[in-house]
Amino acid sequence: MKNEAPLRVGIAGVGTVGASLISMFLNDQERMTQRFGRQIVVTGISARSRSKDRGVDLSEMAWFDDPVALAKSDNIDLFVELMGGEDGPALASIRAALELGKPVVTANKALIAKHGVEIAHLAEQTNTQFGFEAAVAGGIPIIKTLREGLGLAQVQRVYGIMNGTCNYILTRMTNEGINFQDCLKDAQELGYAEADPTFDIEGFDTAHKLAILTSLCFGCKIAADQMYVEGITRIDQADIKVASDLGFDIKLLGVAQRTPDGIEQRVHPTLVPKTSTIAGIDGVLNAVSLETDHVEELLLAGPGAGGDATAASVISDIFDCVRGTHVPPLGLPVAELEPYDKARMREHEGGYFIRLNARDIPGALAAIASRMGESEISLESVIQRPDLVVNDPETKSEATRTVVLITQKTLEQSVRQTIDRIAADGFIVGKPQVIRIERF
Amino acid sequence: MKNEAPLRVGIAGVGTVGASLISMFLNDQERMTQRFGRQIVVTGISARSRSKDRGVDLSEMAWFDDPVALAKSDNIDLFVELMGGEDGPALASIRAALELGKPVVTANKALIAKHGVEIAHLAEQTNTQFGFEAAVAGGIPIIKTLREGLGLAQVQRVYGIMNGTCNYILTRMTNEGINFQDCLKDAQELGYAEADPTFDIEGFDTAHKLAILTSLCFGCKIAADQMYVEGITRIDQADIKVASDLGFDIKLLGVAQRTPDGIEQRVHPTLVPKTSTIAGIDGVLNAVSLETDHVEELLLAGPGAGGDATAASVISDIFDCVRGTHVPPLGLPVAELEPYDKARMREHEGGYFIRLNARDIPGALAAIASRMGESEISLESVIQRPDLVVNDPETKSEATRTVVLITQKTLEQSVRQTIDRIAADGFIVGKPQVIRIERF
Structure with a gap:
């Protein structure tokens, strides 16, 4: 592999994750070549503002105002989508790259929750790799584990803490007795919550991630819209105190499980025993737990967000593309995915x-x-x-x-x-x- | 891939893990074909006793008294070594298979701790896959995570609970106030400890596993003999009680970390804060935690032993071989591995x-x-x-x-x-x- 030409990467979206990623590519060429015997270089980028200072030197990269043009450019071999948004330019550029047989890596959970099956199908048709490790639980390799690490084990239940904002708020409410509104304000000041926090605190972000996991765990199509979703805004100190006295912590969990009635998908505040490992996952940490027939329980915990951690997942996907690892994006070929068989919440x-x-x-x-x-x-x-x-x-x-x-x-x-x-x-x-x- | 001939697997060693593995191959052909579009069949086996009832039907498989002959047989495409032993037939048969370019999957930590670098080198020379996910922390995909899941992140410290026997004993001593000898006796009666428990309770089993992780984490050669190792036999109830009053649990940890003086590798009973996630890993569970520059902390917890969990890891390695995933066994090509730079324990x-x-x-x-x-x-x-x-x-x-x-x-x-x-x-x-x- 030593004498191959460098792999040319195009990156659309240069926010926190994009900047971390570019900085790793610029500074760690030696490590990369040592691991791969092949250089990986960023040759093209696209972002909203050309003048914004992102703390990384973009001068050597070709600038594209239009991410679709970047995705189609002859000067890139692999396309990284970090713009976000469930439709629009993100979707158009991912489609464009896959149609040309260029591997795509993305961190865009909303897009996969909505269009994942269609994109997986397109990737299959063009025999192209499609990676989205960074889309669920940032730095935790849960997608790789589900796609490649379980052998023949079948998941019975998956559950996890997949939103750092909610977990930060609930942890502080528990440890310091502060009420929800004050915690949220602190989280916003510290940058752990958005100015408009609805998407996080109402559970929708967790729902997107859970929908992706459900498909990988149960071999069914993604059905983000068929889910019971309840956020944490109504959790009161009284709930936390009584729960604690009874030996429980309150966490916002995403849970999916097989039941005789179908597959349950639900996101809601949950009382979990203080003695459980998941109860110990505090602050902005994330964790996902898998219960399977062969491996009784497997828990992965780590950072769910952050530029470097998320960029590390993006790079591990890029490496898989370079290595030539070929796994169906959703674990099974799209034709083998079953329709989502929804269990009634009642x-x-x-x-x-x-x-x-x-x-x-x-x-x-x-x-x-x-x-x-x-x-x-x-x-x-x-x-x-x-x-x-x-x-x-x-x-x-x-x-x-x-x-x-x-x-x-x-x-x-x-x-x-x-x-x-x-x-x-x-x-x-x-x-x-x-x-x-x-x-x- | 759909119409390829079945992959023929030879298994040497049919104990708990081997029997679980064979049973999965016999019973889950449908799941396997669904995931792969290719059949995987066990065509040859080798074990000590031909007549022993292992609860699985071996009648369709060719029997080999000599595992080396099985490894060399024209009737197998992939060799699974589950005999154990750091030298002898295990080593001879793994060498034989790799020399013929047949992928090898093993759960043999003692052998890799001793001969891992030589075997990785042989696998490289013959461009053959060599998997050992099952060798460290049974059902936890820690080897895959280290080899493929971290991007460019560099590990600064790795630590873990990697011996279920010790963790079971320490957990019971902590929760029930029982002394070491009584706990050991119970563990033996329940099958969690061997008749001769020395290897587990003196820390040597953990040391083998840690030596393998150290190599993967720090890009150095395996040096299992250059390690501080101390077991749990001297832990008294007084230690556990005082530690507990001060907010600590006692765990047998394997820890490796970069220091200015070199790389530390040590196995010893350790006081860990009760509030840490690792303190919550109880009973026969295992856990490995990675602290890296890009991903602050990643913890994987799950079953460290057991037939089904370990067999699941063996199967995930076999799947990687079938998929054609090619990763250097020790993460880096052997020529790139640095000598182990031992930090002095003092x-x-x-x-x-x-x-x-x-x-x-x-x-x-x-x-x-x-x-x-x-x-x-x-x-x-x-x-x-x-x-x-x-x-x-x-x-x-x-x-x-x-x-x-x-x-x-x-x-x-x-x-x-x-x-x-x-x-x-x-x-x-x-x-x-x-x-x-x-x-x-």
Whole structure:
């Protein structure tokens, strides 16, 4: 391989990850040649602003205003897409490169969540490599592990913490007793959360990543729009405190699993036992855990974002392209992928944490407990303590008591119906808080 | 690829892993063909006993009394070595297969720790694939991650729990307050420890695995014999209790790291903060953590042994061979590997946990503390409690008090010299316990 011409890379999008990547290519040529016996050089770039200082020297690279022109350029052998956006120039340029048989590497989870199957199909048709390790859990090699590292093992359940913003907020709420809004403000000041944080804190970012993992784990088509998604904005200090007393932490998890009813895909705040490894994943860290038939449980934890960590995943994909590693992008050839067989969320079975604002009148707790009994929901714990005060504007007008119920394994639809009945009885005020419990 | 002839596999050694592997090949042909479009069939086997019932049907496979003859047989395309042993038939048959250009997959850590560089060289010369994912941390894809998953990231420190027997014993000692001997006996009864457990509990198994990781992490030759190795047989309940009170768990870690003095390789019981992820890896689980320049920390946790998990790693190596993935076995071409540059253990710098049996005479503690001061060793904690009783036959003849000192960062040689001086002063009885502290 020693005397091959250098591999010429074109990069569209020079933000944090792009700048890290270019800096590695500029500074680590020696390491690269040592590992590969082949030079890899960035010959073309495309970005929004030509004048912005990104801390790296772009003077030796050809500039393209149009990323599609870069993707098609005869001066590049491999195209790296780091612009983001689920359609538009990102999609057009990836398609253009693959149609010409040029390998593509991207970190764009939104795009893969929406168009992954189509792109995988295009890559297959042109026998071209398509890598997206950096799209899920930044620096963690979860895509490689799922595509190449499990042998014949079949995944039964995958779950993970895949959004650093949410995990940072929940960790600080837990460790420092700060409320959600203050944590979010700090996260924004520290650059861990966007000015408009909706996409992260409402769970959509996690949903995109989970949809990609679901396809790789279960050999089905990507179905990002067929997912139960709930963010962390309604998590109160009272939830965190009671959960903690009962031996649980609260994490925003993405979970997908095989059930008799189909495949469940869900993103929601989750009570996890403090003794579980996933509970120990704090701050901006990410982690993904795989439960399989052959390998009981495999957990990968590491940085989910950050320029250098994400760039390292982009480079490992580029190396695979150079090496000639050929794996179907979604693990199986597209023709072998099954349609996504959605399990109904109301068929979900698990434990539930239910927090209610009960009116401070005689018989309220008894009425609530009776409704649970009627639905044959077994309660593991009932907590009513004077110090549990929830800052809920809806309840300010009258005296209420916070009651927390922990159920044993029960059906989601049974929990929902029962809570509706309790609300109709008039013994509670405001919207009940329901958090799912996951045991590992 | 669809119409290629089946890949014919020969397996030498049909113990737990071999039987799991054969059973997967017999039962999962459909999954295999779906993933690969190519059949993989076991055509030849070799094992010690022909008549032993292994729960799998071997009748369709050609039997070889001599594994070397199997490796050389024209009826196999790929050789799987699962016999074990660092020399002898395992080495001879691996050499024979590679010399004929047949890919080899093995789970034999002892052999790679001793002959890995020579075998990697042979594989290179004949342009043949050589896989050993199953040799380190059973079902955890750590070899693939190091060889293919890190891009250009350079490892600064690698550490891990790589022996399930030791971790099982230490976990039970911690959670149940049982002493070492009773835990070992239980582990033997449950099949988690061998009848002769020396190899595991004295740290040699971990040392073999660490030596392989060191080579892959730091681009140097394997040097399993140049390592500080200390097992867990001297860990007392008193150590575990005091460590726990101070916020630490005790784990048997293998640690390798770059230092200004060279590369440290060491296996020893280690105090790790309870808040660290590695502290949460309990029972027979394994975990390996990588600290790199680009990816701050990456942790992989999962089963370190077991037939199915280890067989899954063997199969993932076989799949890589079928796919044609070509990576130098030790990450770099053998000619590029540097000699192992050993850091002297006495130059190791870290915190220390020191437990002494001080004579119950006035001035003992003052004398010990003075010696520490003379050596400029700063103490973080000093614990002397009446309830700390150590079951040490050497101290039974006289009244002693257990004293535990926790040092701040200091040099190993300074700690050793100071303890020698304290012993010479005559204020302590028996051998002091010294456990290194690692912070993550």
